[in-house]
Amino acid sequence: MLMKNKVAQAVIIASLSSQGFALDLGEFNGTQFKIGGYLKAEGVFNNPDTSNSTFEGSASQSRLNVTTSRKEGDHNLTGFVEGDFRGDKDVFRLRHATITVDNLTVGQTWTGQFFANAPFDTEMINFYGTGIGTVSGNGAVVRPGLVAHYAKDGVRLTLQDPIYNEAHHPDMVAGYTHRTADGHAFNVAVTGRDVDLGNGDSEFGAALSLAAKLKFGDTSVSLSGFSGKGAAVYAGWGYNGSAGAATSEVDAQGDLITLTGFSAGVGHKLSDKLRMNLRYGQVTSDEVSSAVADDTLKLTTANIIYTYLPGLDIGVELRDQNIANRPASSDTTTRPAGQQVEVMAMYSF
Template identity: 30%
Template sequence: MNSSKVLKATLAPLSLAMLAAAPSAMAETEFKFGGYVKADFMVSNYDNGAPDDSNLSRQFYVPGTIYGDPNRANTVTDFQARETRFNFTSTSDMDGHTLKFFVELDFFTTSDGNERVSNSYAPRLRHATVTFDNWTAGQTWSTFQNPGALPEALDFVGAAEGTPFVRQGLIKYSNNGFSVAIENPKSTFTSTAGGRIESDSSYIPDLVARYDFKGGDASFSIAGLLRSLDIDETIGDTTYDESEMGYGLSFAGVVPVFNRDVLKFMLNYGDGTGRYIALNYANAAVLRDGGGADTISSISGFVSYQHWWSDKWRSNFTVSGFEADNPGILDGTTANETSYSGNVNLMFSPVKPLTVGVEWLYALNERANGDDGELNRFMLSFKYAI
């Protein structure tokens, strides 16, 4: 994804103690440093009034965060460099086994800075994994997600409604395009008033499998998710001891069209999928007042077309959508129900490491009670890949 400076070294000069402990494990190790610096300039119009500058929606588009504050102005301008990221990879060949370490940081989502003076924001952990041959353990993209199918966009996600988008702890085995993993369980429920309830009772890991395959020059993936939605807590006067099954399916593709043009798409369906889709726009299930739970089904997806005007100029056209089939008890509440967005951009790369781009994004979010929020955002970005 990013160009990297590569430093090669051998472990031969290490201490005699280490050599004595594992003499057969000494091998050539390759180190890579990567990432990019990205500066974003955004003008955003929220039809219900803009949220304050600490709101996540002011950093990038997150469905469910654009309903706004009617006490504030509609149009705001933000300058940021928070998407800037750095990563480090170490890959070793040890007696015919491949041992790999990867860690990556950026500066999104943290609230410890401000726009008044310094714009100082703490790094956050994106990825941290150890891979030994076919096994991976640590925090990284969920196996349910296909990051390679995401559209190119100046916005951080680009098709937020239409894609699984989860980084979390997992243990995964991969071989010949097939991957299976157990992943961190976390259940989110909706109250009958429409608010979110996070359960601390989940104990059965989520089970995820994905198969990546090719058809000519095109690449595809199909993924399945099976999860237990558990809650064993007292909320108000009601004690909940519920366990429901949730599942999800995702199909994605990257299809070369002609010359360098590419079509990308994704289609997702699930019942109780919850936080895995659309950045947790809808929850996995609704808790009934007297006890019990009903799962929430949803369908979502996106289509994106990338057109190259020349070797240095390109555009991406993307539409994305999500619709939840909320149980009837949520009618008239603030529960999220539908979300749509579209964006178009123009990108220029005068030299390979540098990209300058402009983008317009439009989004519409709707709640079960009929309330909605609209966002129009213009972005100008400068990106230098290491």
């Protein structure tokens, strides 16, 4: 069968190499099938501020996805499932599993905070989070187990599995994106969630996020900023510092902290094959515990990426961060404060 032959070819290609193009597998029983993903090999040289240098290497970011789509009367029905090898001991894990009917998407996928920032950010090789300084900078909670998105005409309304297990309602995001004929894009979003106060009570916290990506020929400029309460767990920084899903929203007096962050970046296309990006982001808590020496998490990244062949990118990124802020793997280790140099090769299909 033609369908089986195309699946076999796609599997062979995926096994030999590494998002981008998606292979069209054809139609079967009225449903269109596509396969996509990438293979990525990376090596990171860590130069910590307070300990010895280390090196970490992996290909576990590699991922595979399948998209199905069909028309049912006046409705468009799409399914998407994707996994990578970032699970415990590099086992295959679920990243996304969604059902989309027209403008409504439900399943495990990106948060509303992600869509309020990531499409307007500067390109990074850094895998952890969608960018320090944004309301979605914490990669540990970027894909809740259940999300519902309604998106139409630039408006996106999101309900998602709450971080607080005893929350009275889902975590919520409402955003609007405006795009101009010149290629500029602007987003405004409001987030809200029920926050655990640690004493059996909860309090509603809300934050405002603004983001923009401006296009000037081969140069793009990205800007974002946010401020508010209840945002620490999604931003990856709080009263007790950055601690993944355990980031504290509450200070020593039992009050919600106010978090403020911003980011700025520039990307430039040097040629058809070569591009470079520079980005800075920081996020600040208005309260810190005595165990935290700094109330501000800062991260600077600079990279250059070369498209050696269509779909095959080779890149190097330099990073400097003032605080340990990201899981280095699926275990509990952290990427240390200091500098990192990452080299990578990624084949997208």
